Amino acid sequence: MTDRTEAPAAVEVPPADEQGRVEQAASATASPRLGGRLSEVRNLGLVGVLVILAIVGVATTDGAFLTRSNLLNILVSASIIGVVTVGMTFVIIGGGIDLSVGALVALSSVWATTLATQDYGPVVMVLCALLVGMGAGLVNGVLIAYGRLVAFIVTLAMLVSARGLAQSLSDRRTQLVTVDAINDIATTEVLGIPLLVYLFAAVIAVGWVVLNRTTFGRRTFAVGGNPEAARLAGIDVRRHTALLYVVSGLCCGIAAVMIMARTTTGSSTHGDLYELDAIAAVIIGGTLLTGGRGTLIGSILGVLVFTTITNLFVLNNLPTEVQNIAKGLIIVAAVLLQRRSRASSP
Amino acid sequence: MTDLRPAGFDRRRFLAVGGVVGAGALLAACTSNDTGEATNDNSQVATGSNDNAAPGTKVTIGFSGPQSDHGWIAAISKNAADSAKRFSDVTFEPVEATNEVTRQISSVETLIDKKVGALVILPFDGKALTAVARKAMDAGIPVVNLDREFDTPQAYRTLIKGDNYGMGVAAATYIGEQMKSKGVANPVIVEIAGIDSLQLTQDRSRGFAETLAKYGFNVTARQAAQFTVESGQQVTANLLQAQRKIDAVWNHDDDQGVGVLAAINQANRSEFIMVGGAGSANAMRLIKEDKGVLKATVTYSPSMASSAISLARLIAQNKGLSDLVEKQVPKSITLASETITKENVDQYLSLGFES
Numbered sequence: 001m002t003d004r005t006e007a008p009a010a011v012e013v014p015p016a017d018e019q020g021r022v023e024q025a026a027s028a029t030a031s032p033r034l035g036g037r038l039s040e041v042r043n044l045g046l047v048g049v050l051v052i053l054a055i056v057g058v059a060t061t062d063g064a065f066l067t068r069s070n071l072l073n074i075l076v077s078a079s080i081i082g083v084v085t086v087g088m089t090f091v092i093i094g095g096g097i098d099l100s101v102g103a104l105v106a107l108s109s110v111w112a113t114t115l116a117t118q119d120y121g122p123v124v125m126v127l128c129a130l131l132v133g134m135g136a137g138l139v140n141g142v143l144i145a146y147g148r149l150v151a152f153i154v155t156l157a158m159l160v161s162a163r164g165l166a167q168s169l170s171d172r173r174t175q176l177v178t179v180d181a182i183n184d185i186a187t188t189e190v191l192g193i194p195l196l197v198y199l200f201a202a203v204i205a206v207g208w209v210v211l212n213r214t215t216f217g218r219r220t221f222a223v224g225g226n227p228e229a230a231r232l233a234g235i236d237v238r239r240h241t242a243l244l245y246v247v248s249g250l251c252c253g254i255a256a257v258m259i260m261a262r263t264t265t266g267s268s269t270h271g272d273l274y275e276l277d278a279i280a281a282v283i284i285g286g287t288l289l290t291g292g293r294g295t296l297i298g299s300i301l302g303v304l305v306f307t308t309i310t311n312l313f314v315l316n317n318l319p320t321e322v323q324n325i326a327k328g329l330i331i332v333a334a335v336l337l338q339r340r341s342r343a344s345s346p
Numbered sequence: 347m348t349d350l351r352p353a354g355f356d357r358r359r360f361l362a363v364g365g366v367v368g369a370g371a372l373l374a375a376c377t378s379n380d381t382g383e384a385t386n387d388n389s390q391v392a393t394g395s396n397d398n399a400a401p402g403t404k405v406t407i408g409f410s411g412p413q414s415d416h417g418w419i420a421a422i423s424k425n426a427a428d429s430a431k432r433f434s435d436v437t438f439e440p441v442e443a444t445n446e447v448t449r450q451i452s453s454v455e456t457l458i459d460k461k462v463g464a465l466v467i468l469p470f471d472g473k474a475l476t477a478v479a480r481k482a483m484d485a486g487i488p489v490v491n492l493d494r495e496f497d498t499p500q501a502y503r504t505l506i507k508g509d510n511y512g513m514g515v516a517a518a519t520y521i522g523e524q525m526k527s528k529g530v531a532n533p534v535i536v537e538i539a540g541i542d543s544l545q546l547t548q549d550r551s552r553g554f555a556e557t558l559a560k561y562g563f564n565v566t567a568r569q570a571a572q573f574t575v576e577s578g579q580q581v582t583a584n585l586l587q588a589q590r591k592i593d594a595v596w597n598h599d600d601d602q603g604v605g606v607l608a609a610i611n612q613a614n615r616s617e618f619i620m621v622g623g624a625g626s627a628n629a630m631r632l633i634k635e636d637k638g639v640l641k642a643t644v645t646y647s648p649s650m651a652s653s654a655i656s657l658a659r660l661i662a663q664n665k666g667l668s669d670l671v672e673k674q675v676p677k678s679i680t681l682a683s684e685t686i687t688k689e690n691v692d693q694y695l696s697l698g699f700e701s
Contacts, residue, residue, distance in 0.1 A: 061588070069613075070587040077580060116378035128376050131369045169377055172414045174575055174601055174701045176628065186612050262579055264608040269416070269574040314584035317567045320542060 018212045018221055019295045046284065046301040049330065053308045061315045070311070072194060078307040079200035080105075080258045081277050082300060086207040087251030088278040089299040093211070094244040095224035095291030096151040100140060100158035101252050101278055105271030107166040108132040108256030113175040113266025122181035129260070130253035136162055137249020141242030155245075159275065166268035175266040185261035196258055203254060208296050220244065225292025281306060284331055305330065398660060398668050405662040406437040407655060408457035410450055411468040411492070413443040416573060416601045418624055421648035421699035422468060422492075429652035436659055447474040454478045458485055464658035468492040468651070476501045490658045492651060494546075503661055505678040506654050508646040510546045512683040513598075514553025516644040517621045520685050521594040522561035524619055524641075533593035536585055536618075537568040538578065538606055540598045550598055550623070571602045578605030583613065592618040600626035600643060601701045607632075610639055625686060627698030634691045642687045648699050650681055 015021055057065030064070060084101050091098045111117065112129035136158060143154045177183055188195040211217040222230040223240050231237045252271075259270050281302030287294025309330060313323040407430060414420035423443060430438035439462055441453035447470055455478060457465060465482050469475035472494040479489050479501035491502035499505075525533045537554060540547045547570070555565055567589055571578040578597070586592075586609065597603045600622045610620070622629045622643030629643045657675050660666070666673045686694045 064588055064590070067587070073583055073587050077583060111373065111376060114376055114379045116380075117376035120376070124372070124376070128373060131373055135369070135373070169379070171379065172420050173417055174604060175379070176604065183608075186608070259576065262608065262612070263575045263605045265575045265604050267575050270576050272572075272574060272576065310580070311584050311587070314569055314581060315588040317569070317588070320570050320572075 043298050057312050064315050074311050075197045076194050078303050079196045080255050082200050082303045083203045083251050083255045085278045085281045085299050085303050087248035089282050089296050091244050091248045092282050092287050093224045093294040094220045098248045099155040099275045102271035102274035103159045103162035104136050104252035105256045106268050107162040108253045109260050109266035109270045110166040110170045122179050126257050129256040133249040133253025134246050137246040141245030145238040145241040170268050177264050183264050401435040402663040404435050405463040407658045408462035408465045409440040410454050412470040413445045417701035422651040425651040429655040445470050447471050451478045458482050464488050464662040466490045466654045466658050469494050472496050488661045490654045492654045508681050509683045510549035511553035513644045514550040515557045516683045516685045517596045518554045518557030520642050534566045536595045537565045538597040539570045540573045542570040573602050575605035578602035579609045582606045582609035586613045595620040598623045600624045600629040626701040630691050630698040636688050645684045
């Protein structure tokens with residue numbers, strides 16, 4: 001907290017998000033150098049990166065970047081990993097980590113597309129994906145919260161075993177979705193915008209409200225910031241921790257339905273390295289890995305940065321290796337930029 | 347104020363537990379992939395209608411392959427096992443499939459210690475498995491090297507592999523001829539490759555580019571899709587944005603092709619022709635239907651695993667290929683990559699593998 005330079009600001013209007021309020025409260029009690037306007041400049045670094053990427057896109061792609069269909073394509077591409085990132089943001093703000101998200105997407109997609117499940121129709125398939133995600137998340141949460149195991153280890157174990165289970169259920173085959181209602185999710189457009197984008201927006205909206213406008217959200221910040229203080233304040237820390245992993249699992253289930261629609265398949269190879277992409281997006285979005293601080297909007301901007309990079313590279317016909325190198329550099333650059341804008345803000 | 351419920355009854359908890367049990371029951375019912383059909387009608391095995399099919403000396407054939415991460419490798423393992431079952435004189439001894447070279451080396455060593463009659467090895471990495479294959483050969487166990495080649499010919503008795511370069515040639519020839527007959531002078535050709543770091547992907551791309559050059563064409567855009575459906579979808583969705591009008595697409599692998607086709611459908615594009623790779627049953631069905639952009643696929647058939655078992659058996663029994671004059675099985679066999687189109691798809695349907 002010592003690197004903050006802002007003077008205590010007027011507090012008539014509380015900041016919109018919980019992170020801002022946490023900082024404001026901290027500034028009122030602990031440090032005279034911390035203020036509430038911080039959250040407004042928090043994401044400037046990422047917005048800056050997005051603007052730079054857009055300029056690069058316009059300059060290098062001969063008009064292919066700045067078209068309606070390409071921008072929608074970027075949003076649709078971001079939607080699946082974006083939903084996973086929403087869940088990840090909750091877990092990390094709550095002081096945990098979930099390495100199993102990619103494997104849970106794979107497992108949910110496979111479980112929901114077995115021939116037996118497809119026989120029951122689209123509703124059961126969706127329910128199945130959500131239940132599998134939440135169930136696996138619950139196992140994570142219970143082991144971490146009540147079994148007092150380290151989140152890193154538990155979710156790592158879940159990563160391995162969920163993917164293993166996905167492989168054994170599917171016999172390592174790609175399972176084609178023959179139920180049209182599921183495949184239609186990816187092709188349906190409402191008012192010219194794909195349904196997947198609405199789904200993505202809805203998950204963000206619900207996530208934002210829960211994180212910033214409910215007791216659940218406030219408890220998440222409290223549990224992540226200082227679990228002992230949260231416990232003394234009367235929060236059931238263990239139950240809350242367990243629930244955070246269920247939220248993450250639920251997001252994986254939703255993402256699994258989206259990926260089933262988008263690829264018309266369920267497969268144990270789905271969601272490969274999602275855990276890394278999601279964690280990277282959350283971190284460059286300004287959320288602390290140690291918990292207690294972070295914003296959902298930052299995470300979403302992080303996802304958009306990565307998706308835009310991928311898009312730009314394919315538009316420019318550059319190979320995957322270069323793309324990975326650039327991604328790494330941009331993670332570092334974004335974090336540096338963010339720290340500068342934080343330090344130099346008035 | 348009388349509460350007739352038993353002490354400790356909590357409706358919320360009861361509902362929660364009931365819900366969990368119900369959800370568990372629902373999920374348990376959803377794990378089956380059984381089609382209800384007999385699974386033993388695989389016809390990717392040798393028909394065996396000649397003298398060599400007659401039972402000979404008993405042979406134990408050891409089999410080691412990589413862990414299957416997509417349909418093609420799954421079909422390899424299945425074909426090897428099914429093919430061995432057809433021979434009454436063959437005992438099939440597979441070892442656990444793995445993608446770790448050290449584990450594959452030690453499992454091959456186990457087979458050497460068991461003194462099997464012949465070995466069929468599809469190495470995860472040909473270079474890394476060369477030493478242990480030589481050890482087997484030195485111990486007098488003939489090795490049939492399946493698809494991914496060892497470093498030296500001394501490490502195998504017979505090599506049977508697909509033709510990756512030839513796949514590229516076949517795909518480029520089909521696309522070249524189609525473009526010529528349509529009179530497209532300067533076609534936009536898109537290539538969706540597998541994993542760039544693999545030799546097989548490089549060979550396929552080289553064959554494709556060199557053959558297109560003969561027609562005076564070149565590849566406009568090329569991206570790798572990591573052999574997964576998800577990546578195939580993602581890469582294609584972006585490629586379609588980059589190229590407003592495409593004339594032809596070659597996708598290296600029919601497994602990832604499911605994602606490629608999903609992206610094409612979602613973008614409502616149909617102005618081009620697409621050629622697949624490997625020859626999955628799904629791709630063949632689509633070619634037969636002839637409703638979408640997929641017009642052809644070039645084979646890289648996992649039926650080679652069945653042939654490898656047959657070869658291992660013949661080598662161990664000291665027999666040659668009966669249609670050839672030579673008394674012994676040849677040192678190496680490279681399968682031709684065939685082009686499957688609507689015209690000839692019927693004769694290939696039985697060779698297609700389920701992705």
